[in-house]
Amino acid sequence: MKRFPTALKQTLRYAFVGLLGLSLLSSCKKDDPYDFKDTITADVNLINASPDATAARLYVDDVLRTPNGVNYGDASGYNKSFLGDQDVEIRSVSGEAVLASTHGQFDAYASYTYFLVGQNSGLGLVIVTDDLAAPSAGKAKIRFVNAAPNASNATLNNGSTVLVGPQNFRGIAPSTEVAAGSYTLTVASGLVRSATTTVNLESGKIYTVYAKGLIGTAGASAFGVGVFVNK
Missing domain, CATH: 2.60.40.2890 (Domain of unknown function DUF5300)
Structure with a gap:
């Protein structure tokens, strides 16, 4: 019975040292x-x-x-x-x-x-x-975001085929899978179409495609399509 308090003290001492170490580690992470x-x-x-x-x-x-x-x-x-x-x-x-x-x-x-x-x-x-979950075999995954301020009901298209339905400014479409391959992407807002962007959507990869620029402008800020490879 006399040894129990000593053992208990040792246990508490080790526990305190461990907590102190965790505290110091946490402090280091906050400092860096x-x-x-x-x-x-x-x-x-x-x-x-x-x-x-x-x-x-x-x-x-x-x-x-x-x-x-x-x-x-x-x-x-x-x-x-x-x-x-x-x-x-x-x-x-x-x-x-x-x-x-x-x-x-x-x-x-x-x-x-x-x-x-x-x-x-x-x-x-x-x-x-x-959404970085892998697409099905032979597919790529895309998500369309309308980041063009004056483009309403904007659709993402491959040539004349609509890939993703209309999104207003700031709209985020659900992820969708498409067959891997070469695409000529445009964004359409009413009768206005953006400049085209040709991209090879690879099997197993994930992309964010977004409308950018301003309808009615030219040069760097022209209505267009941006593509980011997420994974």
């Missing part, structure tokens, strides 16, 4: 927001679909998650972030100007794409929880 070792994470991606916006970067809880500036029509690709409730801001490359912001929940192993959309008078975000 880029240390993801032994940590379950989410992935974030920024697509700049605003023809008026300058190059942009994505911040999560004031931490830069997309190291390179993302120009109009480009994507950052996926970058890791911690889980939980997060404040998300899209800022100018200098980090001084906040272009758009939101708050969201990041879940374990989930992937999120943030579209910067709109014009200078009203920049905003379209947030997509990406």
